[in-house]
Amino acid sequence: DTGVSQDPRHKITKRGQNVTFRCDPISEHNRLYWYRQTLGQGPEFLTYFQNEAQLEKSRLLSDRFSAERPKGSFSTLEIQRTEQGDSAMYLCASSLALADYNEKLFFGSGTQLSVL
Amino acid sequence: KQEVTQIPAALSVPEGENLVLNCSFTDSAIYNLQWFRQDPGKGLTSLLLIQSSQREQTSGRLNASLDKSSGRSTLYIAASQPGDSATYLCAVGWYGGSQGNLIFGKGTKLSVKP
Numbered sequence: 063d064t065g066v067s068q069d070p071r072h073k074i075t076k077r078g079q080n081v082t083f084r085c086d087p088i089s090e091h092n093r094l095y096w097y098r099q100t101l102g103q104g105p106e107f108l109t110y111f112q113n114e115a116q117l118e119k120s121r122l123l124s125d126r127f128s129a130e131r132p133k134g135s136f137s138t139l140e141i142q143r144t145e146q147g148d149s150a151m152y153l154c155a156s157s158l159a160l161a162d163y164n165e166k167l168f169f170g171s172g173t174q175l176s177v178l
Numbered sequence: 179k180q181e182v183t184q185i186p187a188a189l190s191v192p193e194g195e196n197l198v199l200n201c202s203f204t205d206s207a208i209y210n211l212q213w214f215r216q217d218p219g220k221g222l223t224s225l226l227l228i229q230s231s232q233r234e235q236t237s238g239r240l241n242a243s244l245d246k247s248s249g250r251s252t253l254y255i256a257a258s259q260p261g262d263s264a265t266y267l268c269a270v271g272w273y274g275g276s277q278g279n280l281i282f283g284k285g286t287k288l289s290v291k292p
Binding site: 066068092093095100103104105106107110117118120140153155157163164166167169170171172174 | 182203209210212219220221222223224226229267269274275276278279280281282283284287
């Protein structure tokens with residue numbers, strides 16, 4: 063499978079616990095994005111990396127959230143001290159950066175987080 | 179601020195019908211507009227990407243148009259099939275945001291009845 067893969071597909075946790083999600087992008091893609099989607103809404107941007115550098119973080123990304131992309135390959139998104147409002151689908155996407163901005167994003171199947 | 183609106187929120191049609199989904203955006207300073215498909219509980223699949231200098235893009239039974247000056251895009255689906263049932267999302271790449279920060283609408287949930 064050469065698409066974007068995310069692990070786990072589903073995660074149920076109790077409030078206050080820490081969780082970590084992993085994303086493996088398409089191998090030749092140098093950009094990696096994290097989005098969050100709640101029921102009935104479109105995805106909302108969280109952060110993105112070009113290679114190993116985190117270039118932008120949304121104001122949605124509170125200090126409980128941290129993302130890394132060591133060596134510019136896979137990425138992890140960690141949520142500390144989870145809250146019920148963190149329940150959502152966390153989507154990862156990757157792309158090959160183009161100078162004209164017109165790159166297609168390829169999304170993974172997402173990780174569905176439920177915080178009890 | 180950029181806002182993307184999709185109308186209708188839901189649509190149910192009989193198989194074989196041609197249909198149009200609408201997307202509008204408030205700031206015309208976009209570099210592209212993309213249409214995605216999302217099946218329940220799944221990620222997004224890119225359908226069409228229209229660059230800001232283009233008026234339309236076609237792929238099979240799908241045709242997307244872009245009118246940047248009026249802030250509108252339409253996705254036309256010809257001869258709809260039950261397999262087209264999904265949520266269709268419109269997203270704009272906007273010069274007011276970062277290159278990876280697509281602004282999405284809430285989607286149109288399409289149901290095609292056999």
